[in-house]
Amino acid sequence: MKSDIATAEIAQPYAQALMSVAESKNQTEEFGEDVRSLLNLLKNSPELQSFVGNPFIEPDKKKAVINEVVGDTNSNFRNFLMLLVDRRRILLLEPICEQYIALLRQKNQTVLAEITSTVPLSQEQEQAIREKVIAMTNARQVDLETKIDRDLIGGVIIKVGSQVIDASLRSQLRRLSLRLSGS
Numbered sequence: 001m002k003s004d005i006a007t008a009e010i011a012q013p014y015a016q017a018l019m020s021v022a023e024s025k026n027q028t029e030e031f032g033e034d035v036r037s038l039l040n041l042l043k044n045s046p047e048l049q050s051f052v053g054n055p056f057i058e059p060d061k062k063k064a065v066i067n068e069v070v071g072d073t074n075s076n077f078r079n080f081l082m083l084l085v086d087r088r089r090i091l092l093l094e095p096i097c098e099q100y101i102a103l104l105r106q107k108n109q110t111v112l113a114e115i116t117s118t119v120p121l122s123q124e125q126e127q128a129i130r131e132k133v134i135a136m137t138n139a140r141q142v143d144l145e146t147k148i149d150r151d152l153i154g155g156v157i158i159k160v161g162s163q164v165i166d167a168s169l170r171s172q173l174r175r176l177s178l179r180l181s182g183s
């Protein structure tokens with residue numbers, strides 16, 4: 001399920017509706033946990049993604065599988081998912097979930113920092129990055145999303161919104177190479 005501008009425009013009102021329900025029940029964090037779990041499941045299960053996005057599968061079958069997958073999550077959240085099936089918007093589940101998480105971050109003054117490194121970071125390194133990002137953005141909290149890229153050679157790349165801090169060895173070597181070739 002690819003997320004483009006049109007998809008985001010359709011997904012946004014559904015994410016806002018889910019946030020409204022969560023706020024009215026004072027359960028924004030609980031919904032956030034359910035949404036994160038579901039997103040993780042979708043990202044790690046291409047079979048589930050294609051099942052949910054297949055317009056030829058009967059709504060009752062989709063509801064049964066969704067009930068099985070979400071198990072004993074919040075009944076309001078489960079009802080929301082059933083509504084998406086009924087309105088034939090379940091194929092937008094991933095972008096709706098991503099938008100909900102973005103709304104939750106905004107509500108909690110939390111920023112997302114995407115970290116790319118050559119090896120998994122230690123807890124101390126992650127904490128140091130969180131502190132640096134908080135100092136840069138004045139956010140209350142930082143969510144880290146980490147990726148491994150062996151081509152970096154060493155160091156990290158930190159992306160917060162449109163701001164990128166490239167402290168990778170690959171980038172440093174590229175800058176050195178440009179300076180040497182320019183001399």
